[in-house]
Amino acid sequence: MSTQPLKANNGPADDQEVGSYGYEQELNRGLSFWTTWAIGFAFVSPIVGLYTIFGLGMETAGPAWLWAIPIVAVGQLTLAIVYSQLAARWPIAGGIYQWTRRLIGPAAGWWAGWVYMWAIILIVAGVVYSGGQFVGELLGLHDRTPGTNIALAIGVLAVVTAINCIGLNVLKYAVVVGIASEVVGSVAVAIALLLRDHQQPISIIADTSLTPGGSGHFATAFVAAIAIGGWAFLGFDACGSVAEETLDPRREVPRAILFALPPVIAVQLLTAVSILLSTPDLPAVIGGFVADPVGNSVVSGLGDWAAKPFLVIVVFGFTACALAVQATASRVVFAFSRDRMIPGAGVLRRVSRRNHVPVFATLAVGGLAALAFIYSNALDVLVRFSTGAYFLAFLFPVAAFLYVRIRGRWQPHPTAPFKGRIGYAVTVIAFFWAVFEGINIAWPRTASTLASTWAVPAGLAVFATVGAVYFMWKRPDQQPLASENEEASEALHTPSMRDEPVVSG
Secondary structure, three states, rough: EEEOOOOOOOOOOOOOOOOHHOOOOOOOOEEEEEHHHHHHHHHHHHOHHOOOOOHHHHHHHHHHHHHHHHHHHHHHHHHHHHHHHHHHHHOOOHHHHHHHHHHHOOOHHHHHHHHHHHHHHHHHHHHHHHHHHHHHHHHHOOOOOOHHHHHHHHHHHHHHHHHHHHHHHHHHHHHHHHHHHHHHHHHHHHHHHHHOOOOOOHHHHHHHHHHOOOHHHOOOOOOOHHHHHHOOOOOOOOOHHHHHHOHHHHHHHHHHHHHHHHHHHHHHHHHHHHHHHHHHHHHHHHHHOOOOOHHHHHHHHHHHHHHHHHHHHHHHHHHHHHHHHHHHHHHHHHHHHHHHOOOOHHHOEEOOOOOOOOOOHHHHHHHHHHHHOOOOHHHHHHHHHHHHHHHHHHHHHHHHHHHHHHOOOOOOOOOOOOHHHHHHHHHHHHHHHHHHHHHHOOOOOOOOOHHHHOHHHHEEEEEEEEEEHHHHHHHHHHHHOOHHHHOEEEEEEOOOOOOOOOOOO
16 A cells, blocks of 8 residues: 555546645546446445335335335435536535535535445445345345344455455446346346236225225325335435546536436336235235245246346345445545544555555445444344435535525536526425435334334434544544645646635635
């Protein structure tokens, strides 16, 4: 490893892009639009999202919970539109942290980065933990102890961490292969199920009488289902975190953010409908008596022969998702450390001279994610808290962006989409959506355990307390940006080349 400035062989234009913020081009700029899009798509992942929410949605609001998917999808698309504008303005690693800091100042930026960093790290833990259980099923390990589940999760995490440490080329090919298998396999399974005799009539999708507790409880249950749906559409912002590794980032990263969600929405809706219509025992699924309602429907609809092939598709999907999530998390840790925002920043910001990967940040993400497995009932708590924290992180740049736009101080980049009044209206909608869904997810509804019920408010209280202690002790918000602390050429400090904050601070 080396801490010496590294000039990657990317050409003067790419060096100038990162250099205009006072940073050196240390990461390897080799991602095309399609690979950047693939990282965002793999993070959101229709297979991972469906497995996360299908059973819980059925247990919460019955089959009519599926209508929560388009509602959440529209809300998340408004956030993606806002993020595409910010990514065009500041296409640098760190995403939410960088955007918030440059919009309204370093203190808000630090808190945004702090919440964002921990949310993504815990999502890594949740994805590999779930993926490990499907690997166990594929290996024939059906009666697993908590220790076995943890061992499988650590095994998946080790493989994913190794791939992310090897380099960008291996990462991008692994992600592309993973999502190709996931999309082709899941769409093929969905179409095959829809073409066979259905176990349930299509009208079941609108039947609110099957809501647990009766149809009179549907409105309340449906609001809870919208909260569950929010768990399935996170990660399109990953495209912004790999901006320093994307060619022509001001154009390609905003496009990747915008196009990451629509195909996931389409695949997930198609698959969810096909799974629901193929469910053989609807009351058992609604009652929570079926451990794997998705796999059960596939086997019921296609036959026992489909069990193993479908498990392979699921494992590919979870692996690709874990790769994308950890890659995103490592770039966030790297960007946060580059500005000396967290303990150990001097080590965590190092980039390998050999493959231009933030290896120490990647290893740190893997190690911290593994610590989450100490709690044996980790999965439900991890999913609930990380999603709530993610929506809080979503809110930081959206609120800051809305404030700046209200003050009339926003200067969009020419390549940004939705620059006019439509963009303003979408920003307002995105703000209220993030507030609503964040509160909805955090609301302490009765869950399987006390820890699950209070996962979001209690978890946020713990991380906020730890963050406040560190913030007041070290005052990271008073650390100068790299451009104010490291030697840079005179040209980088001229107004014509520097990308100044929209709001000073």
